[in-house]
Amino acid sequence: MSGHVSRRGLIAGAGLVMAAGWTGALPAHAATPWQSRLVRYGTHGRLVYEQDAEGNRVPDFSHAGYRNGERPIPHLPVVRTIRPIEGDNTAHLQAALDEIAALPRERRGALLLLPGHYPVAGTIRIRADGIVLRGVGDGADPSANTIIKATGNDPRNRDVIVVGSGAGGWKGEVPGTRTDITTDVVQVGERRFEVADAGTLRPGDTIVIVHPCTDAWLRAIDYGGHDTGPPWKVGEHPLIYNRRVREVSGSTVTIDVPVFNHLDRALSQSHLYRWDRSGLVSEVGVERLRVDIEYAGDPEQDEEHAYNAIVLLGTEDSWVRDCTMLHFTQAGVATQETTRATIENCRAIDPVSVVTGSRRYNFNAYTYSQQVLFRDCYAYKARHAFVSNGHSTVSGVVFLRGTSEYALNSSEGHRRWSQGLLFDGHRDLDPHYGYTLGLYNRGRYGTSHGWSAAHSVAWNCDVSTSRLIVQKPPTAQNYAIGCRGTITGDGPFRQPEGYIEGANRPGLAIPSLYEAQLLDRRRSGGF
Incomplete structure (x- = not known):
């Protein structure tokens, strides 16, 4: 924010x-x-x-965005500066990011990429807290801007920049912390409810709330609501919320962000557990650069190139700002297993792919994306x-x-x-x-x-x-x-x-x- x-x-x-x-x-x-x-x-x-x-x-x-919109996105200090080298820059960039990751947490900051073309044949990964990949601008002129030029298609359909760990769907349940929600109906927009046993919960805990996908709930929503095609199945689509505990008073738990669906015990017995936050990467971002994916041939046929430009994967309190992404197959920016993220003032333009399913989702909130803010962004030729x-x-x-x-x-x-x-x-x-x-x-x-x-x-x-x-x-x-x-x-x-x-x-x-x-x-x- x-x-x-x-x-x-x-x-x-x-x-x-x-x-x-x-x-x-x-x-x-x-x-x-x-x-x-x-x-x-x-x-x-x-x-x-x-x-x-x-x-x-x-x-x-209002809770969408970095730090739930309660703080502005920080400007982290530059701790390392590099310029492009001849040939593939994947290892060059990764080594600089890993060097920052090896520093104590309080000494990490931004890797500044000076102007120029940075050919990248692989994937660049930010895998530790407190690191920003920062360029000097997202324009087309390499003399004044930072351009990540994604080359080739090996591995096939790769992501160019991945921020985070891809932790695994918030499944790290802390043993002994699971408890049922006993309020009969927690209505959409609510933050307070009763639980069977709040003894293991403390303010600040990260919890995962699960509303199982039962036959009763599916029946209530007409098994997805379509007359043709297979109906949704039991267990396929639980409602899952990543939240923090704000307050515990007796058996009453107050969470930071409301639920976005009714939790009705008559249809499904919801529960929660404390999440161990395993693998989560926080306070990370990408700023002020251009990701230009190389392709050849017809822009509505060629798919022999990188799939996504920037992916936030397994992050909390992360951001992408002032970036331009071109010629991707699916997304300029995609989020997955990510909460409290801001994507702002970004342009996802000119995708290159067959115009069909699973393609041209220029700004894509994918699985386990919650409290994500896409602000002042521009998309061109999207599906x-x-x-x-x-x-x-x-x-x-x-x-x-x-x-x-x-x-x-x-x-x-x-x-x-x-x-x-x-x-x-x-x-x-x-x-x-x-x-x-x-x-x-x-x-x-x-x-x-x-x-x-x-x-x-x-x-x-x-x-x-x-x-x-x-x-x-x-x-x-x-x-x-x-x-x-x-x-x-x-x-x-x-x-x-x-x-x-x-x-x-x-x-x-x-x-x-x-x-x-x-x-x-x-x-x-x-x-």
Whole structure:
């Protein structure tokens, strides 16, 4: 999170100042301001939420990003500087990173890459805490910028830069710490619940909450919600949350970030355990460089080159900022097994691949991605420019002011019950597809994707030359509030329409839901 969000900056787009209601006169040309019925400022200048008869409500997304948005991304000091060498630079770069990793933790910092081309035939890995790979700029001129030139395709479909360890799905359960959640229904957006035995839990503990994928729960969500294709199976899609304990009082546990789905004991007995954080890498990042993947031939056919440009894999409190990624097959930036990450001011452009499935997901939140913030990023010629592609282990992901140009398909929750996605101020320019934003049912598409998003929101988004599809999943809701374009529940698979409010109505008083929620949380003391 970069800097403090001022209240003036938060509401400037509406042309008004809010405290306890409206104050001051509006310009004659200004649209009449309005607030959502579901999330609005109350009489004391704090956000007020409304829930429906099923207990559904718009979640609090403000915990996304580095350090849950509570601190700015740090600027780590340079501890090593190198310039490019002739030939393959993979070992050259890796040796410098490993040299920093061998330092005591308090002496680590940034590896600065001076301007030039750095041909890389392998994968560069940041494997220890407190290390940043930093260039001098992400432009195309090697005399003034740092360009990682990914060459060849050996090993096939490799990642160019990997930050983190790939720890293994948060499975390091500390023996003797598992306990059932005994609250009958923990509603979406809640942070407190009762447990059978809180004796092993302490504030600051990292815990994993598991809502097993039972037949009763699958039946409640219509086994994924598609008439053709195989239904989802028991055990395939547990809901999993990576959280920290804030407070323990008797049998009541308070966590740092809300859950993004109802935990209903009548459908599934949820439990939690303390996670040992084995292999986790934190306080790491990539900054101010360009990853240009070499290819040959037709940019809509050639796939004999690197697959992903930058991957955050097994990280916490990590970031990618001020980077440009080109000619990847799947993603410019992908996250996996990652919490509390920020990707900001990045460009993922000109992918090179066949235009088909599993390709051109320019900014991709993959499995076990939670509290991830993609802010002020730009995608070009994507199939799924800003996407959750990680099913029921993905939640709390915010796409803030993302711009997608020349979209070949839609930004969306992509498959199998991703939860708590926020598209906030998203824009589509010159789209080449019938709909370009989706919180909906994908039916038999892909691997029977079915319900691709639940408890997810499109807020103040602009798809004015396209369509936004929002549909209501069973036991959950999706929302489109203050969006421009054709806003509809009519998707490729017939399902009930989601919650639509203020379509094509100017004057939404909260231009950014994420920023409003973050400011509201800061005003409450940071919880």
